[in-house]
Amino acid sequence: MKLQHLLLSLLLLAAAATSEALVQDFCVADLTLPATPSGYPCKKSVTAMDFAYSGLAAAGNTTNIIGAAVTPAFDAQFPGVNGLGLSIARLDLGPGGVIPLHSHPAGSELLVVIQGTITAGFISSFANTVYLKTLIKGDIMVFPQGLLHFQFNSGKGPALAFVSFGAQNPGLQITAFALFKNDLPTELVAKTTFLDEAQIKKLKGVLGGTN
Numbered sequence: 785m786k787l788q789h790l791l792l793s794l795l796l797l798a799a800a801a802t803s804e805a806l807v808q809d810f811c812v813a814d815l816t817l818p819a820t821p822s823g824y825p826c827k828k829s830v831t832a833m834d835f836a837y838s839g840l841a842a843a844g845n846t847t848n849i850i851g852a853a854v855t856p857a858f859d860a861q862f863p864g865v866n867g868l869g870l871s872i873a874r875l876d877l878g879p880g881g882v883i884p885l886h887s888h889p890a891g892s893e894l895l896v897v898i899q900g901t902i903t904a905g906f907i908s909s910f911a912n913t914v915y916l917k918t919l920i921k922g923d924i925m926v927f928p929q930g931l932l933h934f935q936f937n938s939g940k941g942p943a944l945a946f947v948s949f950g951a952q953n954p955g956l957q958i959t960a961f962a963l964f965k966n967d968l969p970t971e972l973v974a975k976t977t978f979l980d981e982a983q984i985k986k987l988k989g990v991l992g993g994t995n
């Protein structure tokens with residue numbers, strides 16, 4: 785075989801491999817089946833409806849203990865993002881509202897402020913450095929995957945933001961809930977956090993924890 789023919793064959797093989805990888809354009813979530821570690825199985829028949837979602841149009845109810853609401857459009861709400869490695873959520877923060885210290889195990893986050901003033905920050909894992917910024921309409925901020933972060937409404941009126949994630953389901957762990965909203969015994973919380981037991985019992989009472 786001549787070198788030219790060999791090169792041509794290799795190019796054709798490469799082209800065939802590439803087009804094969806692109807045969808499946810998407811994998812809209814079949815929410816009737818259980819999710820797997822890599823997402824939901826693919827729905828057999830899809831329409832344009834599967835790729836659009838109106839669930840973020842309305843403000844969330846901020847009358848709650850944090851004075852804020854997170855309305856997700858993750859794979860479980862918005863099946864079109866399944867398999868695409870991205871998602872979005874709406875944040876409504878009433879005056880004084882806060883999204884308490886939390887982390888997303890599976891994805892980084894990009895926040896864009898639409899209305900109001902939001903003070904946001906994250907804490908690095910290697911030096912516990914705090915990166916803090918007060919943001920206004922049009923500002924964006926990024927929160928690297930897995931790092932503890934928070935947002936609070938530092939303005940006078942309500943605040944609105946959207947957050948997108950580099951994951952179809954970024955996961956969410958709220959530190960205060962992990963410590964005070966379960967049955968982990970008060971002595972162990974005290975032992976592992978250095979907080980005093982009276983404060984721990986008070987927070988368990990507020991958040992619905994026991995022991």
Ligand SMILES: *[C@@H]1O[C@H](CO)[C@@H](O)[C@H](O)[C@H]1NC(C)=O
Nearest residue numbers: 843844845846847848849853
């Ligand atoms: C918001 O939530 C509060 C507390 O659960 C409830 O009393 C109130 O009716 C809700 N408001 C709306 C508009 O749904």
